[in-house]
Amino acid sequence: MAGELYTRTNQKIFYAGLSLESWRKAEEGRAMNAQALVQAEREATLFHLYGALLGLCHEIAGFYRLANSTAPRAEVLLDRQSLAAAPSPELAELIELSENTHTWLGQLLSAHAELFKPPRPPREAKADPAASPLIQAVSLDEEAPLLSRETLESWRQELKVLAQRFRVGLSEW
Numbered sequence: 001m002a003g004e005l006y007t008r009t010n011q012k013i014f015y016a017g018l019s020l021e022s023w024r025k026a027e028e029g030r031a032m033n034a035q036a037l038v039q040a041e042r043e044a045t046l047f048h049l050y051g052a053l054l055g056l057c058h059e060i061a062g063f064y065r066l067a068n069s070t071a072p073r074a075e076v077l078l079d080r081q082s083l084a085a086a087p088s089p090e091l092a093e094l095i096e097l098s099e100n101t102h103t104w105l106g107q108l109l110s111a112h113a114e115l116f117k118p119p120r121p122p123r124e125a126k127a128d129p130a131a132s133p134l135i136q137a138v139s140l141d142e143e144a145p146l147l148s149r150e151t152l153e154s155w156r157q158e159l160k161v162l163a164q165r166f167r168v169g170l171s172e173w
Contacts, residue, residue: 005055005058005059005062006055006059006163006167008051008055008058009052009055009056009058009059009163010055010163011055012048012049012051012052012054012055013048013049013052013156013159013160013163015044015048015051016045016048016049016052016152016156017156019041019044019045019048020041020045020149020152020153020156022037022041022044023037023038023041023042023045023149024149026038026041027149039146042146042147042149042152043115045152045156046108046111046112046115046147046152047112047115049108049112049152049155049156049159050074050108050109050112052156052159052163053074053105053108053109053159054073054074056094056159056162056163056166057071057074057077057078057091057094058070058071058077059163059166059167059170060077060088060090060091060094060166060170061077061091063170064086064088064091066082066085066086067085067086068082074098074109075098075109077091078091078094078095078098078109079095080095082095083095089169090166090169090170093162094162104154104155104158105155105158107155108155111147
């Protein structure tokens with residue numbers, strides 16, 4: 001039983017829940033390093049949610065015996081070519097969700113990818129000596145707000161529901 005593909009997905013969903021709980025405690029605490037703890041838990045939650053997504057992809061790929069069923073990245077399986085090679089309704093739904101940047105899955109993949117980008121210094125507006133001092137240039141390249149705990153918890157719940165729904169369909173064969 002422990003070697004079943006679904007155990008990894010369940011484990012990662014559970015770990016994401018633990019990270020979210022630690023995050024909540026860090027926000028409520030008054031520790032000197034509370035901000036660092038919150039950021040660490042935010043990243044840990046994203047890491048585990050991505051792992052749960054990868055686990056779900058492995059479940060689907062294993063069920064359909066896809067050639068790339070042991071892919072180390074979810075994006076390898078969430079590809080139109082994978083779907084064309086071996087069509088499955090579960091994979092099609094995941095791919096559709098992942099391609100839309102307005103869905104929870106598209107945002108999860110984007111947020112996870114951001115973890116691997118180097119930090120960028122904030123952009124400052126260039127001073128124009130000919131401009132009036134009453135006019136100030138403002139950069140529209142504002143940094144995106146950090147993800148909230150509630151947002152990541154909602155992604156976790158979405159992933160959990162999706163996994164449960166897919167498993168019902170995968171086990172009906």
